[in-house]
Amino acid sequence: MELRHLKYFVVVAEELHFTRAAERLNIAPPTLTVQIQEIERSLSAQLLVRTKRSVALTPAGEIFLDEARHVLAQFEKAQSIGRRAGRGEIGRVEIGYVGSAAYAGVLQEQMSEFLHAWPSVDLNAREIAMETLLDLIVDGQVDVGFVRLPMTMPESVQRHVLLRDRFCLAIPKGRAWRNEQDAIQPRRLKNESFIAPEQDAGTFEVASRGGFQPRIVSAPGSLLAVLTQVSLGAGISVIPSVACGVLHLPCVEFRQITGEPITSEVAAVYRSDESSPTVNNFIAQLAASPIREII
Structure with missing residues (x-):
């Protein structure tokens, strides 16, 4: 699983709609569906309940969403710190x-x-x-x-x-x-x-x-x-x-x-x-x- 998979899942969880999520991510809806399925296979857990009319988080999906957001936030923080360190804005x-x-x-x-x-x-x-x-x-x-x-x-x-x-x-x-x-x-x-x-x-x-x-x-x-x-x-x-x-x-x-x-x-x-x-x-x-x- 890569960092992009976490981003895909978070966007889907926020939209609870694959087409809208795909538009936000600028990828095709079928591609997004495949990516989410890859996440679920890697975790051996169902994260979303999908029907023709709705998408909902499972209990496992809700827990995973919190952790995914935390990881993405930490990654953003690490990137920011790296850029600031490169400019000499932080350090010792x-x-x-x-x-x-x-x-x-x-x-x-x-x-x-x-x-x-x-x-x-x-x-x-x-x-x-x-x-x-x-x-x-x-x-x-x-x-x-x-x-x-x-x-x-x-x-x-x-x-x-x-x-x-x-x-x-x-x-x-x-x-x-x-x-x-x-x-x-x-x-x-x-x-x-x-x-x-x-x-x-x-x-x-x-x-x-x-x-x-x-x-x-x-x-x-x-x-x-x-x-x-x-x-x-x-x-x-x-x-x-x-x-x-x-x-x-x-x-x-x-x-x-x-x-x-x-x-x-x-x-x-x-x-x-x-x-x-x-x-x-x-x-x-x-x-x-x-x-x-x-x-």
């Missing part, structure tokens, strides 16, 4: 991000805009260490990542810059120069201990400008963990300026660094050969987004 996007992307609001902005356009898509976002995020994207476990540049990208991954900001300095309250209100010169940091965030490019650039090698005593991971160690007096840290505006811990101050801004960028990264229509819709939005400057 796995997102990985580093903390500074969330602190900058870039992650929230992009997710909100996408869900406004594609409300039936499921976006699952989780914070992931930057050192493992690219591998997860290449392996297909994460679809889109929000990372802090610079970082080396494999050929299979593309990127689009969403935000550009500068690095600033997080320091514990205390000793003499730390009580100054002005921006701090890199050379004055030569003897300091550094707490390195995931993106340590700013740390090494400050040290290069100051003419020294940074003494990194800890690299705890997330920006919150970094600032916690700073608040405990374990050292200072060179962090993105977006975090300076949103993360406030006791005993931590934020200062600018003298000279040309040490810039950094938040970018979206994704597979170059992405095949999912849903993910590609998200990528298209990201690729069309202008760079936001916070310098």
Whole structure:
């Protein structure tokens, strides 16, 4: 039995008249009669009582009608879902991000805009260490990542810059120069201990400008963990300026660094050969987004 047989039977059951049913189905009445007989033979059950003047459902026919309608409705639903999935209107996007992307609001902005356009898509976002995020994207476990540049990208991954900001300095309250209100010169940091965030490019650039090698005593991971160690007096840290505006811990101050801004960028990264229509819709939005400057 095929799906068309169920449709034939439902139309006959609704019309209770073979000629009218055949007209609805655009087939000849004898052909329709044969099709209904095939259904009854396959089920070994009589579904319709036919006389020269009337057609009526048997008890078995009434039960079968309910099930046939259910199957046809499910088939229509499956077709609709398939078409929507093919257009990327439904599905799931796995997102990985580093903390500074969330602190900058870039992650929230992009997710909100996408869900406004594609409300039936499921976006699952989780914070992931930057050192493992690219591998997860290449392996297909994460679809889109929000990372802090610079970082080396494999050929299979593309990127689009969403935000550009500068690095600033997080320091514990205390000793003499730390009580100054002005921006701090890199050379004055030569003897300091550094707490390195995931993106340590700013740390090494400050040290290069100051003419020294940074003494990194800890690299705890997330920006919150970094600032916690700073608040405990374990050292200072060179962090993105977006975090300076949103993360406030006791005993931590934020200062600018003298000279040309040490810039950094938040970018979206994704597979170059992405095949999912849903993910590609998200990528298209990201690729069309202008760079936001916070310098």
